[in-house]
Amino acid sequence: MSTSGARHERFHAARRDRRLCVLEGLHAIKHALRFAAPIEEVVTRDHAELKQLAEALAPDVAATIVSAAVVVTEAEYNTLAPISHPTGVMAIARRCGYEAPDILAAQRGPVVLLENPVHLGNVGAVVRVAAAAGAAGVLCSGRHDPWSPESVRAAAGLHYAVPVARIDQPPTCPGRFVALDADGPPLASVQMPENALLAFGSERHGLSDDLLARADVRASLPMQEGVSSLNLATAVAAALYTLRAIRSR
Numbered sequence: 381m382s383t384s385g386a387r388h389e390r391f392h393a394a395r396r397d398r399r400l401c402v403l404e405g406l407h408a409i410k411h412a413l414r415f416a417a418p419i420e421e422v423v424t425r426d427h428a429e430l431k432q433l434a435e436a437l438a439p440d441v442a443a444t445i446v447s448a449a450v451v452v453t454e455a456e457y458n459t460l461a462p463i464s465h466p467t468g469v470m471a472i473a474r475r476c477g478y479e480a481p482d483i484l485a486a487q488r489g490p491v492v493l494l495e496n497p498v499h500l501g502n503v504g505a506v507v508r509v510a511a512a513a514g515a516a517g518v519l520c521s522g523r524h525d526p527w528s529p530e531s532v533r534a535a536a537g538l539h540y541a542v543p544v545a546r547i548d549q550p551p552t553c554p555g556r557f558v559a560l561d562a563d564g565p566p567l568a569s570v571q572m573p574e575n576a577l578l579a580f581g582s583e584r585h586g587l588s589d590d591l592l593a594r595a596d597v598r599a600s601l602p603m604q605e606g607v608s609s610l611n612l613a614t615a616v617a618a619a620l621y622t623l624r625a626i627r628s629r
C-alpha cells in the first residue's frame with residue numbers, strides 16, 4: 381500500500397477505534413497539546429499556512445504542532461475526514477482511559493451526566509463548557525461514543541482537559557444525584573454537595589423515569605413563560621455557571 385493509502389486507512393480506522401481520538405482542526409490540536417494529549421500523527425495540507433495560523437492562534441504550542449506536521453496534498457487531506465477542517469490540519473492521538481468510578485470519586489466539582497444524548501455536537505459543547513467551568517467530569521449514556529471525532533471537534537479538543545467516559549448503567553450516588561428538570565425548584569435554591577452528580581435528559585425525551593426516580597432532588601433553570609426548555613448544552617452551561625457563581629460568593 382502507498383504511504384498515502386496507509387495514512388488514509390489509519391485516519392479512517394482511528395475514527396472507530398476506542399483507544400484513539402481524531403483531532404480535526406488547529407483549536408482541537410492546540411487544546412489537546414495544552415492538556416498533554418499523547419499525539420501520534422499530525423498532517424497538514426499547507427505547512428506555511430499552518431505555521432502562520434499556529435503562531436497567531438496557539439503560540440504556546442505552535443512549534444510542537446509545526447514540527448510534527450507532515451505535509452499532504454490538498455486532495456489527500458480532503459479524503460481523511462468526512463468534512464475537511466478549514467484550518468487544514470488534523471491529528472490522531474491516544475485517548476485518556478477514564479472510567480466512570482474514577483470520575484465519580486471526585487470530591488470537588490460537579491459531575492455532568494448526559495442520558496442518551498442524540499446530537500454529538502451537543503456532547504462536544506457540553507465537554508467544552510464542563511472543561512471551562514471546572515466540572516469534575518462528564519459521563520454519557522446511550523449509543524454514542526462521547527470521544528467520537530464529531531464530539532471532539534465540537535469540544536475543540538477539550539476531552540483532554542476534563543475526564544469524559546461512556547457508561548452503560550446509570551450510577552448510584554446517594555445524596556449527590558440532582559435531576560435537572562424544568563419542573564423542579566430553581567437550581568439556586570437547591571442544597572447540594574460540591575461534587576453533585578447533575579443529570580440531564582436527552583434532547584427529545586428529557587430525563588427517563590428511571591433517572592428521575594434515582595434523583596435526591598430536582599432543580600430547574602428558570603425560564604420566561606411560554607419557553608418549554610433550553611437546548612441540552614445550553615442547560616448544562618447555565619447549570620454549571622450558576623453553581624460556580626453561587627460557590628464564588
Ligand SMILES: C[S@@+](CC[C@H](N)C(=O)[O-])C[C@H]1O[C@@H](n2cnc3c(N)ncnc32)[C@H](O)[C@@H]1O
Pocket residue numbers: 559560561562563579580581582583584585586587599600601602603608609610611612615
Ligand atoms: C432539550 S431538553 C429536553 C426537552 C424535552 N423535550 C423534555 O421534555 O424535557 C434537554 C435536557 O436539558 C435540561 N433542561 C433543559 N431546560 C431546562 C430547564 N429550564 N431547567 C432544567 N433543566 C433543563 C433537562 O435535563 C432536559 O432533559
